[in-house]
Amino acid sequence: MINKILQHYLNVDASHEQYRHLTILLASILTVTVCMIGFLGFNINTGRYPILIVAESVGVILCFASLYSLLIKKQVKLASFMFLFMVTGICFLVMMFVGNRSYSLALSVIAPIFSVFLLGFRLGSLFSLLYLIAFSWLCISHIGVWKEAAFNTISFIQMTMIYVIVFILACFYEFSRIASHRLLRESNKKLAELASTDALTGLRNRRYLEDILLNESENRFFAMVDVDDFKKVNDQYGHDEGDAVLKKIAELMSDSIGSSGVVARWGGEEFALLFSGSLEENFEDKIRAMQARIESYDFKLPRNITVSVGAGIFHPDNHKSSLLTIDSALYEAKSSGKNCLKVSYD
Structure with missing residues (x-):
């Protein structure tokens, strides 16, 4: 019920920074409004403390004023x-x-609890200190005046309350x-997912x-894929069409490779393929089938869309040189008429 009221009147949900306080x-x-109405009715019925009846009446009014x-x-x-x-x-x-x-x-213990919860640590501590001073004055001024008090039904009710x-x-x-903590874990998980995902294509990122x-x-086996003449697509048909082409190519690549590896957007119009597991002998066939699928797809443009691919073996012990070798294979593919595959086994 509390959540529904906050959402309806204040448009606040569990992710809001003030949700806990509100x-x-x-x-x-x-x-307290319900309790105050109950105490007011009790005191009116007994008639023992007229001043408290007035104070509790004011309290009920202040409760509704606080809600307002x-x-x-x-x-x-x-x-x-x-x-x-x-x-x-x-x-x-x-x-x-x-x-x-x-x-x-x-009843004095209620003040520091509510003050810290409602005003925060700094203002709550100040309010609690002032209240402690007032409470100390009350107690010290009545030392030797108050008599021993029996534990009765009212005592039990107040202690229980x-x-x-x-x-x-x-x-x-x-x-x-x-x-x-649950919201924090979920937020961290979402941030980690966003940090590893390309916003445009939905693929994993570099x-x-x-x-x-x-x-x-x-x-x-690792391959780098570049969309041929992609700058012309942007220049002739606009960046919106270019983005649509990239998203569709990402979809076609993912469908073609499937569970055989990871498809990622390397940057700009470049993509990357990392084949999973041990070395597969037919990885070249899968790449050529992917190229053919992209070439035959109707992008609703006056020109065909093709990709060039440079591939090779990624050696963990030679991280940088492996990537440079595969990048050189891609450059060779682009220089050889495009829409082709060049593989380097160096």
Whole structure:
């Protein structure tokens, strides 16, 4: 229910930076409003503390004012201060009029808990210190005045109420901590996925492929693919058409290679293929079939789209020289009329 209210009135979900604070504030206001109405009804029925009846009536009004400030006016700080002032003020009045009877002094522990949760560490600590000074004055000024108090039903009710409040806040804190860590893990996973994925084509990017190559221990077939005359495609038909061509080529390459290896965008109009497992004898046939599929595809342009490929064996012990050799094979393919495959086994 709390989540739905926050989304409806404040457009806030679990990923929002203030989600935890707003959830605590709203849940606290709603809970205390119900409790305050209950205490008001009880005191009106008993008629023992007229001043508390007035204070609790004001408290109910402030609870609704806090809700209005939070949900309608969207003034979070005002709602926090108003609610905290109301809760701690009512607790202090109870301690003043009831004294040490019915264990009412235990209400003092509510102030630091709510102040830190609602105002943050710095303002909450300052508020707690001021409240401690006021509470100390109250206790010291009544030393020798307050008499021993018996533990009765009201004492039990107040101690139970305080225990439940502290327990609920502790559970909420733990729930928020777990939820925050889960969101953090999911965010890190998404960031890692974005960091290794090419935004345009959806293929793995150069960073992802180079990480594999740096950690490779076996010789693998590696190929570099370049779209022929791609600059002319951009110049003649526009960059939108060029992007569409790259995305379709990425799709055709992925379908052609399948589970035989990893297809990645190396940069610009260049792609890379890293064949998986041990060396495959038919890797050249797969590359030529891929080239033929791209050449025969209708890109809805007045010209055919083809790719040139330079391939070879990647040796983990000679990382840089292997890539340079394969890059030279690609340059040879481009210089040999394009739409061809050149393989270097050096």
